[in-house]
Amino acid sequence: MCSFIDKIFSKELLNQGYYSFLFAFLSVVVMPIHVQYLPPFMIMWCLSWIVENLLRRNEKWNLKITYKVLFFLFISYYAWQAVGLLYTYDIKMGFSNLFGRLSLIMFPLVLIFPGEMIINKARILIRTFAVSTFLYMFFCFGYALCRSIDLSNGILTFNPHLIEYPWLNYFYSAELTLAQHPSYISMYVLLSVFICFESWFDHSSKIRQRLLWLISGTLLLLMQYFISSRAGILASLILVPLYFLFKVKKSRKNWITWSVIIVVFICVIPLLLKNARVDSLFDEVFNRQVGHESQKDPRFLIWKSTLKISQENFLFGVGIGDSRTELVKEFKQIGEEKMANERFNAHNQFLEVLLESGIIGLLIFLGIFGYMISIAFSEKNQLYGLFIIIIFGFFMFETILYRLAGVSFFSLFSFLLLHIPKNNAEIN
Numbered sequence: 001m002c003s004f005i006d007k008i009f010s011k012e013l014l015n016q017g018y019y020s021f022l023f024a025f026l027s028v029v030v031m032p033i034h035v036q037y038l039p040p041f042m043i044m045w046c047l048s049w050i051v052e053n054l055l056r057r058n059e060k061w062n063l064k065i066t067y068k069v070l071f072f073l074f075i076s077y078y079a080w081q082a083v084g085l086l087y088t089y090d091i092k093m094g095f096s097n098l099f100g101r102l103s104l105i106m107f108p109l110v111l112i113f114p115g116e117m118i119i120n121k122a123r124i125l126i127r128t129f130a131v132s133t134f135l136y137m138f139f140c141f142g143y144a145l146c147r148s149i150d151l152s153n154g155i156l157t158f159n160p161h162l163i164e165y166p167w168l169n170y171f172y173s174a175e176l177t178l179a180q181h182p183s184y185i186s187m188y189v190l191l192s193v194f195i196c197f198e199s200w201f202d203h204s205s206k207i208r209q210r211l212l213w214l215i216s217g218t219l220l221l222l223m224q225y226f227i228s229s230r231a232g233i234l235a236s237l238i239l240v241p242l243y244f245l246f247k248v249k250k251s252r253k254n255w256i257t258w259s260v261i262i263v264v265f266i267c268v269i270p271l272l273l274k275n276a277r278v279d280s281l282f283d284e285v286f287n288r289q290v291g292h293e294s295q296k297d298p299r300f301l302i303w304k305s306t307l308k309i310s311q312e313n314f315l316f317g318v319g320i321g322d323s324r325t326e327l328v329k330e331f332k333q334i335g336e337e338k339m340a341n342e343r344f345n346a347h348n349q350f351l352e353v354l355l356e357s358g359i360i361g362l363l364i365f366l367g368i369f370g371y372m373i374s375i376a377f378s379e380k381n382q383l384y385g386l387f388i389i390i391i392f393g394f395f396m397f398e399t400i401l402y403r404l405a406g407v408s409f410f411s412l413f414s415f416l417l418l419h420i421p422k423n424n425a426e427i428n
Contacts, residue, residue, distance in 0.1 A: 014055050017115020019048035021125075024110075024118055027412070028129040032136045032188050034179045035405040042106055042408075049110040056115075066378070067112065067418060070371045074108045074411070077364045080357055081320050088319025097320050101401065103408045111415035122419035126383075127199060130192035134216050137189065137223050140178060144170040173228040183398045184405040186224060186232030187390060191413065193220045193236075194243065194386050201247065231397040235390055243386065298339060299347045299397070305330040306346045310354045317358035326355070345402055349395035352402070372414060384417045 013019070023045035030037045081098060088094040111118070118125070147170045148160040162168045168175050177185045196217030200210050224236050309318065309326050318326050324343050331340035346352040354362045369392065376385035391400070391410060400406035 014052050015116075017052050017117040020045060020052055020110065020115045021117040021121060023048055024114075024125055024416075025128060028125050029132045031129065031405075031408060031412075032133040032180070032185070032192075035184075035403075035408060036179075038404065038408055042103060045110055046106055049115070052115055053113065063112065066371055066375050070368065070375065070414070071108050071112045073364060073368045073371060074414075075105055077361065077368060078104045080361050080364055084317065084320035084357055084361075086319075087316065088321035090319075090321035090325060092321070093324075094319060094321030100404060101407050103404070103411045104401075105411075107408065107411040108415050111412075111419070114419065119419050122416060123421060125416060126195050126413075126420065129188075130195040130199075130216070130220075133185075133188045133192040134196075134220055136180075137185075137220065140176050141171070141226075143178070144176055171226055176226055181403065181405065182227050182229045183231060183394065183400070184403065184409070186227045186229035187394050187400075187406075187409060189220050189223055189227065190232055190235055190239070190390050191387060193217050193240070194383060196220060197243065198383055231394045235393040238393075239386065239389060246382075298344070301334075301336065302327070302339070302344055302347050303351060305334070306348070306351045306355050310351070310358075313355075313358060315358045315360065317354065317356045317361060320356050323352060323355045345399040347398060349398065349400050352399045368414075375418065381417065381420070383420060387413055387417055 023041050027038060027041045027045060030041060078101065081101065085091065085094045085098065144160070148158055150157045150159065160170045162170070162175070170176065173182050176182075180188075194217075196213045199205070199213035200217065202210065202213075205213075221236060221240065224232050305327060309330055317323075324345060327346070328340045328343055331337070331344070346355055350362065350365070353365045357365075369388065372384070372388050375381065376388060394400050398406075401410065
């Protein structure tokens with residue numbers, strides 16, 4: 001028994017970073033399924049990282065200056081949010097928000113010097129995340145189908161609408177994604193789409209494996225329609241064509257690729273236009289109605305209210321615990337009782353940062369994006385660049401860092417994608 005334990009916790013495995021890789025693997029598996037199960041694996045990953053690095057304490061940390069700066073900016077941003085506790089009125093909410101964003105420092109810490117195994121197997125980790133996301137969505141569709149089928153008196157009926165709320169559908173939006181908010185799972189799906197497509201372009205793999213990745217990526221892309229996140233659909237409509245246009249320039253079989261792209265989009269666009277949320281999106285963008293009466297998006301009023309409060313607290317913000325309280329006060333002042341009762345957040349991550357942490361916090365936050373973009377260009381890391389655009393797009397429409405699902409996704413892949421193999425910006 002002792003020899004077995006000694007073998008499991010051998011110094012060799014610790015030096016290789018085996019346990020960090022194990023808990024990293026479990027983290028990327030769990031994240032798309034139910035993010036609330038993620039913290040125990042994060043803690044075990046951090047403890048493993050500490051033990052492993054104590055054994056490697058004499059090793060020199062050979063890090064690029066851009067990685068060091070990016071790490072420093074993440075730590076600085078979190079530290080400045082902690083400073084916000086000094087002048088926030090709602091201390092309890094402030095501590096709750098600060099604790100909920102711990103992954104902003106935990107994931108950068110364990111991934112800035114992750115160990116040999118994670119560096120060598122980063123591709124496995126990101127592909128595992130894509131597979132886990134695909135399986136979760138497959139489960140969601142299966143469960144939606146089960147909820148839609150009823151067998152009464154020997155008669156099988158199919159009704160995808162909820163009995164108590166007939167305007168809702170088991171196959172759309174929050175009713176489909178279950179434990180995950182549609183906006184967050186839409187981010188996961190879109191990144192997984194590009195991971196799958198990059199794996200399709202990995203010519204070192206067998207053709208069967210590549211075809212499986214292509215099919216998986218295509219199915220995940222179609223799932224965006226059912227998830228019905230407007231930010232996800234808009235990002236998909238913009239990024240996917242641009243991605244393939246870039247690939248076409250590098251492909252020798254241009255006519256085949258172009259034909260596939262044209263056929264897919266001819267088939268997909270009419271389907272997308274039938275989606276109620278896409279219809280509303282087109283109405284907002286082009287100031288017209290595509291097929292139904294759409295309500296005015298409250299985001300514009302929320303953003304206006306957020307900017308008004310931010311102007312009065314420009315330098316330091318209102319503090320990490322008071323952003324929603326201040327917005328509720330403003331909503332009541334302008335007569336928007338419904339918005340006040342629902343306690344809407346800023347619905348824009350950049351405005352939320354400005355509201356909470358002032359212009360100082362926003363500049364640090366923008367610095368994070370600046371260095372991420374610099375790294376993506378300098379290293380020609382295409383997948384990292386796509387991740388940045390995805391995050392930026394969702395940040396424009398949602399307060400992504402308000403929940404663990406968004407904070408962990410942002411901080412994890414901001415550093416994990418730094419370690420993928422670089423070969424003309426593709427995973428090879």
